[in-house]
Amino acid sequence: MATQPETPSIASAPPLTTAGRRSLLRQGRGGPKSRRSETLAAYLFLLPYLLVTGVFLVFVSLYGIGLSLFKVDIGFTTPEFVGFHYYQVLFNQLSDVADSDFWISMINIIKFVVVIVTFQTLLALVLAVLLQNSVLKKRPTLRGVFRTIFYIPALTSSVAVSLIFLWFYNPNGLFNYLLSLVHIPGPLWLEDPFWALPAIMILNIWTTGAAFMIYFLAALQDIPQELIEAAEVDGANRFQAFWNITLPLLRPAIFLVVALGTIGGFQMFDQVFFMTNPPGSPLNSTLTPLLEIYNEAFQNNRFGSAAAMSVILFAIILVVTLVQRRFIDTGQNA
Protein backbone atom coordinates (compact mmCIF):
# COMPACT_ATOMS: atom_id res chain seq x y z
CA MET A 1 0.00 0.00 0.00
CA ALA A 2 1.52 3.23 -1.06
CA THR A 3 0.67 5.24 2.00
CA GLN A 4 1.31 2.58 4.53
CA PRO A 5 4.04 3.30 7.06
CA GLU A 6 7.10 1.40 6.04
CA THR A 7 9.96 3.13 7.71
CA PRO A 8 9.01 4.23 11.20
CA SER A 9 12.52 5.06 12.17
CA ILE A 10 12.97 8.74 11.80
CA ALA A 11 12.23 9.88 15.29
CA SER A 12 14.15 7.18 17.04
CA ALA A 13 17.73 7.30 18.07
CA PRO A 14 19.23 3.88 18.67
CA PRO A 15 20.80 3.41 22.04
CA LEU A 16 24.26 2.27 21.06
CA THR A 17 26.30 -0.01 23.20
CA THR A 18 28.25 1.56 25.96
CA ALA A 19 31.96 1.31 25.51
CA GLY A 20 32.35 0.45 29.16
CA ARG A 21 30.35 -2.73 29.02
CA ARG A 22 32.17 -3.81 25.91
CA SER A 23 35.65 -3.44 27.34
CA LEU A 24 34.53 -5.23 30.48
CA LEU A 25 33.37 -8.16 28.41
CA ARG A 26 36.56 -8.23 26.44
CA GLN A 27 38.63 -8.43 29.57
CA GLY A 28 36.53 -11.22 30.93
CA ARG A 29 36.59 -13.19 27.73
CA GLY A 30 40.32 -13.75 27.35
CA GLY A 31 42.53 -13.36 24.32
CA PRO A 32 42.13 -12.20 20.72
CA LYS A 33 41.32 -15.71 19.57
CA SER A 34 37.90 -15.86 21.21
CA ARG A 35 37.26 -12.31 20.02
CA ARG A 36 37.94 -13.39 16.48
CA SER A 37 35.58 -16.33 16.74
CA GLU A 38 32.94 -14.02 18.19
CA THR A 39 33.36 -11.70 15.22
CA LEU A 40 33.10 -14.62 12.85
CA ALA A 41 29.94 -15.87 14.55
CA ALA A 42 28.40 -12.40 14.48
CA TYR A 43 29.00 -12.02 10.77
CA LEU A 44 27.57 -15.48 10.12
CA PHE A 45 24.42 -14.37 11.91
CA LEU A 46 24.37 -11.18 9.87
CA LEU A 47 25.24 -12.76 6.54
CA PRO A 48 21.76 -13.23 5.02
CA TYR A 49 20.67 -9.77 6.11
CA LEU A 50 23.80 -8.07 4.84
CA LEU A 51 23.55 -9.85 1.50
CA VAL A 52 19.92 -8.91 0.95
CA THR A 53 20.32 -5.32 2.12
CA GLY A 54 23.59 -4.95 0.27
CA VAL A 55 22.08 -6.03 -3.02
CA PHE A 56 18.46 -4.90 -2.86
CA LEU A 57 18.87 -1.62 -1.00
CA VAL A 58 22.43 -0.28 -1.07
CA PHE A 59 23.62 -1.51 -4.46
CA VAL A 60 20.26 -0.94 -6.07
CA SER A 61 20.10 2.69 -4.86
CA LEU A 62 23.53 3.46 -6.25
CA TYR A 63 22.61 1.61 -9.42
CA GLY A 64 19.50 3.77 -9.71
CA ILE A 65 21.51 6.98 -9.46
CA GLY A 66 24.02 5.69 -12.01
CA LEU A 67 21.22 4.50 -14.27
CA SER A 68 19.87 8.04 -14.55
CA LEU A 69 23.04 8.99 -16.47
CA PHE A 70 22.53 6.33 -19.12
CA LYS A 71 20.20 5.69 -22.00
CA VAL A 72 18.90 2.19 -21.27
CA ASP A 73 16.24 0.24 -23.12
CA ILE A 74 16.19 -3.43 -22.32
CA GLY A 75 16.55 -5.70 -25.30
CA PHE A 76 17.27 -3.13 -28.00
CA THR A 77 20.56 -1.29 -27.75
CA THR A 78 23.53 -1.35 -25.41
CA PRO A 79 23.44 1.29 -22.64
CA GLU A 80 24.84 4.62 -23.72
CA PHE A 81 26.28 7.25 -21.35
CA VAL A 82 24.33 10.50 -21.67
CA GLY A 83 25.48 12.36 -18.54
CA PHE A 84 22.94 14.74 -17.07
CA HIS A 85 20.89 14.77 -20.26
CA TYR A 86 17.68 13.45 -18.68
CA TYR A 87 17.89 15.88 -15.76
CA GLN A 88 18.44 18.69 -18.24
CA VAL A 89 15.41 17.65 -20.27
CA LEU A 90 13.25 17.41 -17.14
CA PHE A 91 14.33 20.77 -15.76
CA ASN A 92 13.91 22.43 -19.16
CA GLN A 93 10.30 21.26 -19.09
CA LEU A 94 9.79 23.51 -16.07
CA SER A 95 9.41 26.41 -18.50
CA ASP A 96 6.18 24.86 -19.74
CA VAL A 97 4.84 22.83 -16.87
CA ALA A 98 1.40 22.33 -18.37
CA ASP A 99 2.97 20.42 -21.22
CA SER A 100 5.12 18.11 -19.11
CA ASP A 101 3.58 14.93 -17.72
CA PHE A 102 6.28 14.68 -15.09
CA TRP A 103 5.74 18.14 -13.63
CA ILE A 104 1.96 17.81 -13.88
CA SER A 105 2.29 14.64 -11.83
CA MET A 106 4.48 16.52 -9.37
CA ILE A 107 1.91 19.29 -8.92
CA ASN A 108 -0.83 16.67 -8.47
CA ILE A 109 1.13 14.84 -5.82
CA ILE A 110 1.98 18.02 -3.92
CA LYS A 111 -1.72 18.89 -3.74
CA PHE A 112 -2.42 15.31 -2.73
CA VAL A 113 0.24 15.21 -0.01
CA VAL A 114 -0.72 18.56 1.50
CA VAL A 115 -4.38 17.56 1.78
CA ILE A 116 -4.00 13.97 2.94
CA VAL A 117 -1.22 14.66 5.44
CA THR A 118 -3.23 17.47 7.01
CA PHE A 119 -6.44 15.53 7.27
CA GLN A 120 -5.07 12.10 8.13
CA THR A 121 -2.90 13.56 10.90
CA LEU A 122 -5.92 15.40 12.29
CA LEU A 123 -8.10 12.31 11.96
CA ALA A 124 -5.50 10.11 13.64
CA LEU A 125 -5.15 12.60 16.47
CA VAL A 126 -8.90 12.97 16.96
CA LEU A 127 -9.39 9.19 17.00
CA ALA A 128 -6.59 8.72 19.52
CA VAL A 129 -7.80 11.54 21.78
CA LEU A 130 -11.35 10.17 21.65
CA LEU A 131 -10.11 6.76 22.75
CA GLN A 132 -7.89 8.20 25.42
CA ASN A 133 -10.49 10.50 26.85
CA SER A 134 -12.62 10.72 29.91
CA VAL A 135 -15.75 8.71 29.26
CA LEU A 136 -13.93 5.62 28.02
CA LYS A 137 -11.37 5.76 30.80
CA LYS A 138 -13.77 4.06 33.16
CA ARG A 139 -14.45 1.27 30.68
CA PRO A 140 -11.21 -0.32 29.46
CA THR A 141 -12.97 -3.19 27.67
CA LEU A 142 -15.17 -0.83 25.74
CA ARG A 143 -12.13 1.23 24.86
CA GLY A 144 -10.43 -1.88 23.48
CA VAL A 145 -13.46 -2.60 21.32
CA PHE A 146 -13.49 0.95 19.94
CA ARG A 147 -9.77 0.84 19.29
CA THR A 148 -10.26 -2.33 17.28
CA ILE A 149 -13.10 -0.76 15.31
CA PHE A 150 -11.16 2.43 14.58
CA TYR A 151 -8.17 0.41 13.38
CA ILE A 152 -10.15 -1.69 10.87
CA PRO A 153 -9.64 0.64 7.85
CA ALA A 154 -5.88 0.21 8.28
CA LEU A 155 -6.27 -3.52 7.66
CA THR A 156 -7.66 -3.15 4.18
CA SER A 157 -5.14 -3.34 1.37
CA SER A 158 -4.86 -0.64 -1.24
CA VAL A 159 -6.32 -3.07 -3.75
CA ALA A 160 -9.35 -4.10 -1.70
CA VAL A 161 -10.12 -0.54 -0.69
CA SER A 162 -9.80 0.60 -4.30
CA LEU A 163 -12.31 -2.01 -5.41
CA ILE A 164 -14.75 -1.02 -2.70
CA PHE A 165 -14.45 2.73 -3.31
CA LEU A 166 -14.66 2.21 -7.07
CA TRP A 167 -18.15 0.98 -6.38
CA PHE A 168 -18.95 3.79 -3.90
CA TYR A 169 -17.77 6.37 -6.45
CA ASN A 170 -19.96 5.03 -9.23
CA PRO A 171 -22.22 7.90 -10.36
CA ASN A 172 -25.14 5.78 -9.07
CA GLY A 173 -23.19 4.53 -6.08
CA LEU A 174 -23.38 5.00 -2.34
CA PHE A 175 -21.73 8.41 -2.11
CA ASN A 176 -24.00 10.08 -4.59
CA TYR A 177 -26.98 8.41 -2.96
CA LEU A 178 -25.97 9.84 0.43
CA LEU A 179 -25.46 13.27 -1.16
CA SER A 180 -28.87 13.05 -2.81
CA LEU A 181 -30.41 12.59 0.63
CA VAL A 182 -29.30 16.12 1.48
CA HIS A 183 -30.23 17.34 -2.03
CA ILE A 184 -26.70 17.79 -3.31
CA PRO A 185 -26.21 16.62 -6.90
CA GLY A 186 -23.18 14.34 -6.72
CA PRO A 187 -20.31 14.71 -9.18
CA LEU A 188 -19.09 11.99 -11.51
CA TRP A 189 -16.16 11.53 -9.12
CA LEU A 190 -13.50 9.48 -10.91
CA GLU A 191 -14.60 10.64 -14.35
CA ASP A 192 -14.52 14.32 -13.42
CA PRO A 193 -11.10 16.01 -13.77
CA PHE A 194 -11.84 18.19 -10.76
CA TRP A 195 -13.16 15.47 -8.42
CA ALA A 196 -10.99 12.48 -9.35
CA LEU A 197 -8.00 13.46 -7.22
CA PRO A 198 -10.09 14.48 -4.17
CA ALA A 199 -11.91 11.14 -4.48
CA ILE A 200 -8.61 9.31 -4.13
CA MET A 201 -7.58 11.61 -1.29
CA ILE A 202 -10.70 10.63 0.66
CA LEU A 203 -10.00 6.91 0.54
CA ASN A 204 -6.37 7.46 1.48
CA ILE A 205 -7.30 9.56 4.48
CA TRP A 206 -9.75 6.87 5.53
CA THR A 207 -7.14 4.10 5.61
CA THR A 208 -4.05 5.98 6.69
CA GLY A 209 -5.70 8.02 9.42
CA ALA A 210 -6.64 4.76 11.14
CA ALA A 211 -3.14 3.39 10.71
CA PHE A 212 -1.50 6.45 12.26
CA MET A 213 -3.96 6.59 15.16
CA ILE A 214 -1.91 4.00 17.04
CA TYR A 215 1.20 6.19 16.95
CA PHE A 216 -0.72 8.89 18.77
CA LEU A 217 -2.22 6.35 21.16
CA ALA A 218 1.26 5.12 22.09
CA ALA A 219 2.47 8.69 22.56
CA LEU A 220 -0.60 9.72 24.59
CA GLN A 221 -0.12 6.81 26.95
CA ASP A 222 3.38 8.01 27.70
CA ILE A 223 2.18 11.42 28.86
CA PRO A 224 2.04 11.44 32.66
CA GLN A 225 -1.57 11.96 33.75
CA GLU A 226 -0.41 14.02 36.71
CA LEU A 227 0.74 16.83 34.41
CA ILE A 228 -2.73 17.30 33.00
CA GLU A 229 -4.40 16.93 36.35
CA ALA A 230 -2.04 19.52 37.80
CA ALA A 231 -2.96 21.94 35.03
CA GLU A 232 -6.65 21.35 35.69
CA VAL A 233 -6.13 21.99 39.37
CA ASP A 234 -4.47 25.26 38.38
CA GLY A 235 -7.68 26.23 36.63
CA ALA A 236 -6.98 25.27 33.03
CA ASN A 237 -9.99 23.94 31.18
CA ARG A 238 -9.70 20.82 29.06
CA PHE A 239 -8.96 22.68 25.87
CA GLN A 240 -6.23 24.73 27.50
CA ALA A 241 -4.72 21.64 29.05
CA PHE A 242 -4.76 19.86 25.71
CA TRP A 243 -3.41 22.83 23.76
CA ASN A 244 -0.67 23.82 26.21
CA ILE A 245 0.43 20.49 27.64
CA THR A 246 -0.65 17.49 25.61
CA LEU A 247 -0.03 18.91 22.15
CA PRO A 248 3.54 20.13 22.79
CA LEU A 249 4.38 16.74 24.28
CA LEU A 250 3.03 15.07 21.16
CA ARG A 251 5.43 16.94 18.86
CA PRO A 252 7.73 13.97 18.19
CA ALA A 253 4.73 11.78 17.38
CA ILE A 254 3.23 14.48 15.16
CA PHE A 255 6.51 14.76 13.30
CA LEU A 256 6.67 11.00 12.85
CA VAL A 257 3.13 10.81 11.52
CA VAL A 258 3.57 13.82 9.22
CA ALA A 259 6.90 12.56 7.89
CA LEU A 260 5.71 9.00 7.29
CA GLY A 261 2.51 10.33 5.74
CA THR A 262 4.51 12.57 3.44
CA ILE A 263 6.92 9.85 2.37
CA GLY A 264 4.06 7.45 1.71
CA GLY A 265 1.87 10.07 0.04
CA PHE A 266 4.53 11.11 -2.46
CA GLN A 267 4.75 7.50 -3.60
CA MET A 268 1.04 6.92 -4.11
CA PHE A 269 0.49 4.52 -6.98
CA ASP A 270 -1.79 1.53 -6.36
CA GLN A 271 -5.02 3.44 -5.89
CA VAL A 272 -4.65 5.51 -9.05
CA PHE A 273 -3.47 2.57 -11.08
CA PHE A 274 -6.48 0.63 -9.90
CA MET A 275 -9.24 3.19 -9.96
CA THR A 276 -8.64 5.32 -13.03
CA ASN A 277 -8.70 4.03 -16.57
CA PRO A 278 -6.30 4.63 -18.23
CA PRO A 279 -4.27 5.25 -15.07
CA GLY A 280 -3.83 8.97 -14.43
CA SER A 281 -6.98 10.02 -16.26
CA PRO A 282 -9.13 12.03 -16.67
CA LEU A 283 -6.92 14.63 -18.37
CA ASN A 284 -3.87 13.67 -16.29
CA SER A 285 -5.68 14.92 -13.19
CA THR A 286 -4.63 11.87 -11.16
CA LEU A 287 -1.23 11.30 -12.71
CA THR A 288 1.32 10.70 -9.93
CA PRO A 289 5.13 10.73 -10.19
CA LEU A 290 5.42 7.02 -9.49
CA LEU A 291 2.85 6.32 -12.19
CA GLU A 292 4.79 8.51 -14.60
CA ILE A 293 8.02 6.71 -13.66
CA TYR A 294 6.30 3.37 -14.22
CA ASN A 295 5.03 4.47 -17.63
CA GLU A 296 8.38 5.90 -18.66
CA ALA A 297 10.17 2.66 -17.76
CA PHE A 298 7.72 -0.04 -18.70
CA GLN A 299 5.62 1.56 -21.43
CA ASN A 300 8.20 3.78 -23.12
CA ASN A 301 11.16 1.53 -22.32
CA ARG A 302 13.22 4.53 -21.17
CA PHE A 303 14.76 3.26 -17.95
CA GLY A 304 17.42 5.97 -17.68
CA SER A 305 14.86 8.74 -17.91
CA ALA A 306 12.64 6.95 -15.38
CA ALA A 307 15.61 6.65 -13.01
CA ALA A 308 16.30 10.38 -13.32
CA MET A 309 12.67 11.06 -12.36
CA SER A 310 13.03 8.77 -9.34
CA VAL A 311 16.11 10.63 -8.20
CA ILE A 312 14.33 13.99 -8.47
CA LEU A 313 11.32 12.61 -6.58
CA PHE A 314 13.63 11.22 -3.90
CA ALA A 315 15.39 14.57 -3.55
CA ILE A 316 12.05 16.35 -3.14
CA ILE A 317 10.87 13.84 -0.51
CA LEU A 318 14.16 14.22 1.35
CA VAL A 319 14.05 18.03 1.36
CA VAL A 320 10.40 18.12 2.47
CA THR A 321 11.07 15.65 5.29
CA LEU A 322 14.08 17.64 6.49
CA VAL A 323 12.06 20.88 6.46
CA GLN A 324 9.31 19.15 8.43
CA ARG A 325 11.87 17.94 10.92
CA ARG A 326 13.17 21.47 11.33
CA PHE A 327 9.73 22.93 11.99
CA ILE A 328 7.80 20.22 13.79
CA ASP A 329 10.28 18.16 15.70
CA THR A 330 11.88 20.10 18.50
CA GLY A 331 15.08 18.20 18.08
CA GLN A 332 14.86 16.03 21.16
CA ASN A 333 15.44 12.99 19.02
CA ALA A 334 18.18 14.37 16.84
Next chain:
Amino acid sequence: MAQTQAQVRTQAATQTVPTGRSRPFSWITIIFYILLIIFIISSIGPLIFSFFSSFKTFRDILAIPPTLLPQPWTWSNYATILNDSSFLRWILNALIYAVGALILNVLFSAMAGYALARMNFPGKNFIFVLTLSVMMIPMTVTIIPKFLVMNSLHLTNTYLALILPAMAQPFSVFVMAQFMKSLPKELEESAMIDGASRFRTFFQIILPLVKPALTAVAIVTFQGAWNDFLWPLIVLGSNNMYTLPLGLYFFKSAHYTEYNLLIAGSMFNTIPIVILFFIFQRYFIEGAVGSAVKG
Protein backbone atom coordinates in the same frame (compact mmCIF):
# COMPACT_ATOMS: atom_id res chain seq x y z
CA MET B 1 1.08 -3.15 30.46
CA ALA B 2 1.70 0.52 31.08
CA GLN B 3 -1.73 1.07 29.67
CA THR B 4 -3.49 -1.16 32.18
CA GLN B 5 -1.56 0.43 35.00
CA ALA B 6 -2.69 3.83 33.87
CA GLN B 7 -6.23 2.57 33.61
CA VAL B 8 -6.15 1.20 37.12
CA ARG B 9 -4.72 4.46 38.36
CA THR B 10 -7.34 6.61 36.68
CA GLN B 11 -10.11 4.27 37.74
CA ALA B 12 -8.99 4.67 41.31
CA ALA B 13 -8.78 8.42 40.85
CA THR B 14 -12.28 8.74 39.48
CA GLN B 15 -13.67 6.61 42.26
CA THR B 16 -12.08 8.53 45.09
CA VAL B 17 -12.54 12.06 43.73
CA PRO B 18 -16.04 12.56 42.35
CA THR B 19 -15.58 16.02 40.85
CA GLY B 20 -17.75 18.17 38.63
CA ARG B 21 -17.44 15.58 35.88
CA SER B 22 -20.42 13.67 37.17
CA ARG B 23 -22.71 16.25 35.58
CA PRO B 24 -24.80 14.02 33.33
CA PHE B 25 -25.08 16.10 30.13
CA SER B 26 -22.12 18.37 29.69
CA TRP B 27 -21.96 19.50 26.07
CA ILE B 28 -18.46 18.14 25.72
CA THR B 29 -19.77 14.66 26.49
CA ILE B 30 -22.44 15.05 23.85
CA ILE B 31 -19.88 16.05 21.22
CA PHE B 32 -17.76 13.14 22.35
CA TYR B 33 -20.57 10.64 21.78
CA ILE B 34 -21.53 12.16 18.43
CA LEU B 35 -17.95 11.93 17.20
CA LEU B 36 -17.65 8.40 18.53
CA ILE B 37 -20.74 7.28 16.62
CA ILE B 38 -19.65 9.04 13.42
CA PHE B 39 -16.22 7.41 13.50
CA ILE B 40 -17.59 3.98 14.35
CA ILE B 41 -19.84 4.16 11.31
CA SER B 42 -17.15 5.53 9.03
CA SER B 43 -14.62 2.94 10.24
CA ILE B 44 -16.56 -0.28 9.91
CA GLY B 45 -19.50 0.87 7.80
CA PRO B 46 -17.77 0.49 4.42
CA LEU B 47 -16.48 -2.99 5.19
CA ILE B 48 -19.73 -4.29 6.65
CA PHE B 49 -21.72 -2.84 3.77
CA SER B 50 -19.27 -4.40 1.29
CA PHE B 51 -19.38 -7.76 3.04
CA PHE B 52 -23.15 -7.99 2.85
CA SER B 53 -23.17 -6.61 -0.67
CA SER B 54 -20.88 -9.39 -1.84
CA PHE B 55 -24.01 -11.58 -1.58
CA LYS B 56 -26.08 -9.29 -3.79
CA THR B 57 -27.03 -9.92 -7.38
CA PHE B 58 -25.80 -7.79 -10.26
CA ARG B 59 -29.19 -6.09 -10.44
CA ASP B 60 -29.20 -5.37 -6.73
CA ILE B 61 -25.66 -4.06 -6.25
CA LEU B 62 -26.38 -0.52 -7.47
CA ALA B 63 -30.02 -0.45 -6.40
CA ILE B 64 -31.39 2.89 -5.26
CA PRO B 65 -31.97 3.22 -2.40
CA PRO B 66 -29.18 0.84 -1.39
CA THR B 67 -30.05 -1.73 1.25
CA LEU B 68 -27.65 -3.17 3.76
CA LEU B 69 -28.93 -6.72 3.50
CA PRO B 70 -29.12 -8.42 0.11
CA GLN B 71 -32.57 -9.13 -1.29
CA PRO B 72 -32.28 -11.91 -2.34
CA TRP B 73 -29.13 -13.47 -0.94
CA THR B 74 -27.01 -15.20 -3.52
CA TRP B 75 -23.88 -17.30 -3.44
CA SER B 76 -23.41 -16.93 -7.17
CA ASN B 77 -20.67 -14.27 -6.90
CA TYR B 78 -18.49 -16.56 -4.83
CA ALA B 79 -19.40 -19.53 -7.01
CA THR B 80 -18.32 -17.62 -10.13
CA ILE B 81 -15.03 -16.63 -8.53
CA LEU B 82 -14.21 -20.07 -7.19
CA ASN B 83 -15.01 -21.66 -10.53
CA ASP B 84 -12.39 -19.41 -12.06
CA SER B 85 -9.32 -21.63 -11.81
CA SER B 86 -6.89 -18.73 -12.05
CA PHE B 87 -8.43 -17.07 -9.01
CA LEU B 88 -7.44 -19.99 -6.76
CA ARG B 89 -4.00 -19.95 -8.32
CA TRP B 90 -3.64 -16.25 -7.45
CA ILE B 91 -4.54 -16.99 -3.83
CA LEU B 92 -1.97 -19.77 -3.76
CA ASN B 93 0.70 -17.50 -5.25
CA ALA B 94 -0.03 -14.76 -2.75
CA LEU B 95 0.23 -17.33 0.05
CA ILE B 96 3.57 -18.59 -1.25
CA TYR B 97 4.89 -15.02 -1.41
CA ALA B 98 3.54 -14.05 2.01
CA VAL B 99 4.49 -17.22 3.87
CA GLY B 100 7.89 -17.47 2.18
CA ALA B 101 8.72 -13.87 3.03
CA LEU B 102 7.40 -14.36 6.56
CA ILE B 103 9.47 -17.44 7.42
CA LEU B 104 12.70 -16.15 5.95
CA ASN B 105 12.35 -12.61 7.21
CA VAL B 106 11.54 -13.73 10.74
CA LEU B 107 14.55 -16.06 10.77
CA PHE B 108 17.07 -13.75 9.13
CA SER B 109 16.04 -10.60 10.94
CA ALA B 110 16.09 -12.43 14.27
CA MET B 111 19.62 -13.65 13.49
CA ALA B 112 20.79 -10.20 12.48
CA GLY B 113 19.02 -8.60 15.42
CA TYR B 114 20.71 -11.07 17.75
CA ALA B 115 24.16 -10.21 16.45
CA LEU B 116 23.49 -6.49 16.68
CA ALA B 117 21.92 -6.62 20.12
CA ARG B 118 24.00 -9.17 21.97
CA MET B 119 27.40 -9.66 20.36
CA ASN B 120 30.48 -7.49 20.14
CA PHE B 121 32.43 -7.25 16.94
CA PRO B 122 34.14 -4.62 14.83
CA GLY B 123 31.77 -2.88 12.41
CA LYS B 124 28.73 -3.29 14.62
CA ASN B 125 27.93 0.40 14.96
CA PHE B 126 28.38 0.87 11.25
CA ILE B 127 25.87 -1.89 10.50
CA PHE B 128 23.41 -0.43 12.98
CA VAL B 129 23.64 3.02 11.41
CA LEU B 130 23.40 1.44 7.95
CA THR B 131 20.21 -0.34 9.02
CA LEU B 132 18.65 2.93 10.15
CA SER B 133 19.71 4.73 6.98
CA VAL B 134 18.50 2.17 4.45
CA MET B 135 15.10 2.17 6.14
CA MET B 136 14.71 5.72 4.86
CA ILE B 137 15.35 4.92 1.21
CA PRO B 138 11.98 5.22 -0.50
CA MET B 139 11.05 2.46 -2.92
CA THR B 140 10.82 5.09 -5.65
CA VAL B 141 14.58 4.97 -6.06
CA THR B 142 14.97 1.24 -5.80
CA ILE B 143 12.07 -0.14 -7.77
CA ILE B 144 13.41 0.34 -11.33
CA PRO B 145 16.99 -0.82 -10.71
CA LYS B 146 15.61 -3.70 -8.62
CA PHE B 147 13.67 -4.82 -11.65
CA LEU B 148 16.76 -4.54 -13.84
CA VAL B 149 18.74 -6.64 -11.35
CA MET B 150 16.04 -9.32 -11.39
CA ASN B 151 15.93 -9.11 -15.15
CA SER B 152 19.64 -9.68 -15.56
CA LEU B 153 19.51 -12.54 -13.06
CA HIS B 154 16.73 -14.04 -15.22
CA LEU B 155 14.49 -14.18 -12.16
CA THR B 156 11.52 -12.17 -13.40
CA ASN B 157 8.21 -13.96 -13.20
CA THR B 158 9.40 -16.29 -10.43
CA TYR B 159 8.57 -16.66 -6.74
CA LEU B 160 12.22 -15.93 -5.99
CA ALA B 161 11.88 -12.45 -7.47
CA LEU B 162 9.08 -11.78 -4.99
CA ILE B 163 10.66 -13.36 -1.93
CA LEU B 164 14.37 -12.51 -2.26
CA PRO B 165 14.10 -8.75 -1.61
CA ALA B 166 11.58 -9.30 1.21
CA MET B 167 13.46 -11.97 3.12
CA ALA B 168 15.54 -9.75 5.42
CA GLN B 169 14.00 -6.34 6.04
CA PRO B 170 15.87 -3.58 7.90
CA PHE B 171 12.84 -2.52 9.91
CA SER B 172 12.39 -6.08 11.19
CA VAL B 173 16.07 -6.25 12.12
CA PHE B 174 15.68 -3.01 14.02
CA VAL B 175 12.62 -4.25 15.93
CA MET B 176 14.37 -7.53 16.78
CA ALA B 177 17.53 -5.80 17.95
CA GLN B 178 15.60 -3.38 20.17
CA PHE B 179 13.63 -6.23 21.69
CA MET B 180 16.63 -8.47 22.30
CA LYS B 181 18.56 -5.67 23.97
CA SER B 182 16.05 -5.77 26.81
CA LEU B 183 16.83 -9.37 27.77
CA PRO B 184 19.22 -9.91 30.71
CA LYS B 185 22.81 -10.54 29.71
CA GLU B 186 23.24 -13.42 32.17
CA LEU B 187 20.95 -15.62 30.10
CA GLU B 188 23.42 -16.56 27.45
CA GLU B 189 26.47 -16.25 29.66
CA SER B 190 25.21 -19.08 31.81
CA ALA B 191 24.23 -21.02 28.72
CA MET B 192 27.74 -20.66 27.35
CA ILE B 193 29.31 -21.68 30.60
CA ASP B 194 27.24 -24.84 30.26
CA GLY B 195 28.98 -25.32 26.93
CA ALA B 196 26.23 -24.30 24.52
CA SER B 197 27.41 -22.83 21.23
CA ARG B 198 26.32 -19.41 19.98
CA PHE B 199 23.90 -21.05 17.56
CA ARG B 200 22.35 -23.32 20.17
CA THR B 201 22.02 -20.38 22.55
CA PHE B 202 20.27 -18.39 19.86
CA PHE B 203 17.83 -21.09 18.85
CA GLN B 204 17.12 -22.64 22.24
CA ILE B 205 17.41 -19.75 24.69
CA ILE B 206 16.89 -16.48 22.89
CA LEU B 207 14.27 -17.26 20.25
CA PRO B 208 11.69 -18.66 22.70
CA LEU B 209 12.06 -15.51 24.79
CA VAL B 210 11.39 -13.09 21.95
CA LYS B 211 8.16 -14.66 20.70
CA PRO B 212 6.25 -11.36 20.89
CA ALA B 213 8.77 -9.67 18.59
CA LEU B 214 8.81 -12.68 16.27
CA THR B 215 5.03 -12.61 16.06
CA ALA B 216 4.92 -8.88 15.43
CA VAL B 217 7.51 -9.13 12.65
CA ALA B 218 5.75 -12.18 11.20
CA ILE B 219 2.44 -10.34 10.99
CA VAL B 220 3.85 -7.17 9.46
CA THR B 221 5.77 -9.22 6.88
CA PHE B 222 2.77 -11.34 6.00
CA GLN B 223 0.49 -8.33 5.67
CA GLY B 224 3.02 -6.45 3.56
CA ALA B 225 3.54 -9.31 1.11
CA TRP B 226 -0.10 -10.41 0.99
CA ASN B 227 -1.19 -6.87 0.07
CA ASP B 228 1.79 -5.97 -2.12
CA PHE B 229 0.73 -4.70 -5.53
CA LEU B 230 3.47 -2.66 -7.19
CA TRP B 231 6.37 -5.11 -7.01
CA PRO B 232 4.36 -8.09 -8.32
CA LEU B 233 3.00 -5.82 -11.06
CA ILE B 234 6.53 -4.98 -12.16
CA VAL B 235 8.21 -8.33 -11.79
CA LEU B 236 5.50 -10.84 -12.72
CA GLY B 237 4.45 -11.39 -16.30
CA SER B 238 2.10 -14.33 -16.68
CA ASN B 239 -1.38 -15.00 -15.42
CA ASN B 240 -0.44 -18.21 -13.57
CA MET B 241 2.18 -16.34 -11.52
CA TYR B 242 0.02 -13.37 -10.45
CA THR B 243 -0.52 -12.84 -6.76
CA LEU B 244 -4.05 -12.10 -5.55
CA PRO B 245 -3.81 -8.26 -5.57
CA LEU B 246 -2.39 -8.30 -9.08
CA GLY B 247 -4.92 -10.89 -10.19
CA LEU B 248 -7.69 -8.71 -8.78
CA TYR B 249 -6.47 -5.90 -11.00
CA PHE B 250 -6.94 -8.01 -14.12
CA PHE B 251 -10.15 -9.43 -12.72
CA LYS B 252 -11.36 -5.83 -12.35
CA SER B 253 -10.45 -5.05 -15.95
CA ALA B 254 -12.43 -8.08 -17.12
CA HIS B 255 -15.51 -7.39 -14.97
CA TYR B 256 -15.40 -3.63 -14.97
CA THR B 257 -18.98 -2.88 -14.01
CA GLU B 258 -19.88 -6.10 -12.21
CA TYR B 259 -19.39 -4.66 -8.76
CA ASN B 260 -21.01 -7.69 -7.15
CA LEU B 261 -18.10 -9.83 -8.42
CA LEU B 262 -15.47 -7.19 -7.64
CA ILE B 263 -16.65 -6.76 -4.06
CA ALA B 264 -16.78 -10.53 -3.51
CA GLY B 265 -13.27 -10.74 -4.98
CA SER B 266 -11.97 -8.07 -2.65
CA MET B 267 -13.21 -10.11 0.32
CA PHE B 268 -10.64 -12.80 -0.46
CA ASN B 269 -7.97 -10.17 0.03
CA THR B 270 -9.43 -8.53 3.14
CA ILE B 271 -10.97 -11.30 5.23
CA PRO B 272 -7.77 -13.31 5.91
CA ILE B 273 -6.10 -10.18 7.28
CA VAL B 274 -9.14 -9.29 9.38
CA ILE B 275 -9.17 -12.82 10.86
CA LEU B 276 -5.45 -12.62 11.63
CA PHE B 277 -6.05 -9.26 13.21
CA PHE B 278 -8.65 -10.60 15.60
CA ILE B 279 -6.35 -13.43 16.64
CA PHE B 280 -3.14 -11.42 17.01
CA GLN B 281 -4.47 -7.94 17.64
CA ARG B 282 -1.80 -6.88 20.11
CA TYR B 283 1.02 -7.87 17.80
CA PHE B 284 -0.44 -6.02 14.85
CA ILE B 285 -0.27 -2.78 16.74
CA GLU B 286 3.14 -3.47 18.25
CA GLY B 287 4.48 -4.49 14.87
CA ALA B 288 3.19 -1.39 13.17
CA VAL B 289 4.46 1.04 15.77
CA GLY B 290 7.57 -1.00 16.45
CA SER B 291 9.85 0.53 18.97
CA ALA B 292 9.91 3.74 16.98
CA VAL B 293 7.79 5.82 19.29
CA LYS B 294 8.83 4.31 22.56
CA GLY B 295 12.49 3.97 21.56
